[in-house]
Amino acid sequence: MVDPEDKEILRQLAKLGALSDYIYTSSGEIGRRIGVSQQTASRRILDLVDRGFLTRRMTPRKQFIRLAAPGVEVLRKDLVELKALFATAEHMTIRGRVVAGLGEGQYYISRPGYMKAFNEILGFEPFPGTLNVEVEPLDREKVAELKEREGRLIKEFVSEGRTFGAVKCFRADLGGVECAAIFPLRSHHTNVLEMISPVQLRKKLDLADGADVSVRILLD
Amino acid sequence: MVDPEDKEILRQLAKLGALSDYIYTSSGEIGRRIGVSQQTASRRILDLVDRGFLTRRMTPRKQFIRLAAPGVEVLRKDLVELKALFATAEHMTIRGRVVAGLGEGQYYISRPGYMKAFNEILGFEPFPGTLNVEVEPLDREKVAELKEREGRLIKEFVSEGRTFGAVKCFRADLGGVECAAIFPLRSHHTNVLEMISPVQLRKKLDLADGADVSVRILLD
DNA sequence: ATTACTAGCGTACGAGTAA
DNA sequence: TTTACTCGTACGCTAGTAA
Numbered sequence: 001m002v003d004p005e006d007k008e009i010l011r012q013l014a015k016l017g018a019l020s021d022y023i024y025t026s027s028g029e030i031g032r033r034i035g036v037s038q039q040t041a042s043r044r045i046l047d048l049v050d051r052g053f054l055t056r057r058m059t060p061r062k063q064f065i066r067l068a069a070p071g072v073e074v075l076r077k078d079l080v081e082l083k084a085l086f087a088t089a090e091h092m093t094i095r096g097r098v099v100a101g102l103g104e105g106q107y108y109i110s111r112p113g114y115m116k117a118f119n120e121i122l123g124f125e126p127f128p129g130t131l132n133v134e135v136e137p138l139d140r141e142k143v144a145e146l147k148e149r150e151g152r153l154i155k156e157f158v159s160e161g162r163t164f165g166a167v168k169c170f171r172a173d174l175g176g177v178e179c180a181a182i183f184p185l186r187s188h189h190t191n192v193l194e195m196i197s198p199v200q201l202r203k204k205l206d207l208a209d210g211a212d213v214s215v216r217i218l219l220d
Numbered sequence: 221m222v223d224p225e226d227k228e229i230l231r232q233l234a235k236l237g238a239l240s241d242y243i244y245t246s247s248g249e250i251g252r253r254i255g256v257s258q259q260t261a262s263r264r265i266l267d268l269v270d271r272g273f274l275t276r277r278m279t280p281r282k283q284f285i286r287l288a289a290p291g292v293e294v295l296r297k298d299l300v301e302l303k304a305l306f307a308t309a310e311h312m313t314i315r316g317r318v319v320a321g322l323g324e325g326q327y328y329i330s331r332p333g334y335m336k337a338f339n340e341i342l343g344f345e346p347f348p349g350t351l352n353v354e355v356e357p358l359d360r361e362k363v364a365e366l367k368e369r370e371g372r373l374i375k376e377f378v379s380e381g382r383t384f385g386a387v388k389c390f391r392a393d394l395g396g397v398e399c400a401a402i403f404p405l406r407s408h409h410t411n412v413l414e415m416i417s418p419v420q421l422r423k424k425l426d427l428a429d430g431a432d433v434s435v436r437i438l439l440d
Numbered sequence: 441a442t443t444a445c446t447a448g449c450g451t452a453c454g455a456g457t458a459a
Numbered sequence: 460t461t462t463a464c465t466c467g468t469a470c471g472c473t474a475g476t477a478a
Contacts, residue, residue, distance in 0.1 A: 001255075004224035004225050004227060004228040005225070007224060011301070011305075014305050015301075019306070020311065020312055020439060021311070021312045021313060021362070026441090026443085027443065028443095036473090037472070037474085038444095038473095039443095039445090039473060039474080042443060042444055043444075043471090043472095057358070058442090058443080059442085060441080060442070060443095061441045061442045061443095062442065062443095063442085063443085075302060075306075076306065078298070079303065079305075081235075082299040083299065083303075085231075085235065085295065086239070086295075086296065086299060090240065092240055092241045138277070142241070219240060246460090246461065246462085247461085247462065247463085248462095256453080257453070257455085258461095258463095259454055259462095259464090260454070262462060263452090263453090263464095266462090278461095279461085280460085280462095281460055282461065443478085445475100445476085446474105446475090446476090447474090447475085448472100448474090449471105449472085449473085449474100450470105450471095450473100451469100451470090452468105452469095453467105453469080454469105456466090457463100457465090458465105459462085459463095459464100
């Protein structure tokens with residue numbers, strides 16, 4: 001097993017160039033970089049050499065040291081894992097219950113300007129109506145956080161002689177149905193999610209007012 | 221300071237999904253994942269919460285836990301650092317001394333087939349002659365390693381009624397002059413580097429036989 | 441200068457357990 | 460079930476030092 005302290009040494013050596021060639025350094029230097037004594041650094045290096053993660057050549061002063069193939073692999077594995085983590089750090093679950101909307105949503109989203117934008121940005125033409133989900137109090141901070149994120153933006157536009165405000169969208173999944181949460185930039189609500197979908201969510205999922213739902217938001 | 225053990229906890233939590241949302245887990249579970257006891261995991265989590273790297277909500281059983289912004293930054297910094305390491309893990313220095321060649325190189329590299337290939341692969345038309353560098357014994361294993369690497373390949377081709385063998389090239393830098401090391405795939409020498417360059421290296425750098433040189437090979 | 445051994449100490453671990 | 464406290468122990472640290 002490679003413990004985190006071992007990885008730290010491998011990383012510091014890699015930063016000095018020991019990934020692809022021998023570097024000329026000393027146990028004291030390495031100790032300083034990782035915040036331990038010369039003695040501890042020496043012991044740990046020795047251990048890594050014994051286990052095949054480092055190769056080195058000694059000289060009367062200092063030493064030539066580089067990562068052996070298994071040492072490089074340790075770091076590469078970390079890189080791959082972190083890449084994957086950030087690549088798939090993509091969803092957030094928000095719970096709430098279905099509530100009756102004001103009927104406003106229907107008017108707005110069916111404006112041709114929005115319809116066209118939804119199609120471009122989300123890849124579907126929404127059913128003309130929103131499903132409103134009252135967010136469970138504990139999850140409201142998540143909604144606030146969502147609003148801080150990029151999301152997919154529909155810019156404000158002018159049509160029919162008036163201005164339609166910018167809207168931020170997040171793709172989502174509700175009970176296995178493709179949908180999206182939409183946030184008019186002007187609003188500051190954090191207790192209601194407005195969901196749109198190519199189908200009528202309420203009917204498709206047979207949702208009555210008060211039904212508990214769990215929305216999986218994709219962060220992209 | 222975030223020590224490597226702290227990072228390990230953040231990573232394990234991130235793998236469970238705590239990068240972008242709360243996860244429902246227990247100190248025992250986390251302890252198991254990082255190979256420490258429930259007590260130690262509990263103490264370390266508490267410490268990370270105190271220092272602002274984690275946020276959590278307790279329940280009578282288990283807890284909801286996620287990385288706070290500073291915790292995410294710790295991992296992101298690691299990712300960026302590792303990416304940079306592997307992106308620039310690109311050179312290897314090989315030392316040796318100039319030796320007289322057999323004059324063979326000149327014949328081969330000036331064949332039109334090779335000339336054209338060098339131009340495509342290295343971006344320059346080489347001076348018709350090679351500079352031979354006898355590799356210092358300690359660096360010979362590096363040469364062997366180079367031959368294991370991809371490099372830039374010139375495939376074998378037929379011309380003038382005979383076959384010209386495949387050659388592997390590595391871009392290099394010798395005394396600030398752009399050049400390349402070439403390895404006929406058939407040869408198994410590891411004690412001599414054959415260098416080519418758009419200019420006559422020997423003349424440009426005023427190198428007599430026996431001159432000590434240091435070749436910086438780019439690994440790409 | 442270095443590396444790396446030995447000794448002694450301090451810290452962080454896990455067992456036991458309360459809430 | 461959990462979390463997280465106290466406490467005794469042991470592991471890994473640093474200091475001192477030889478080569």
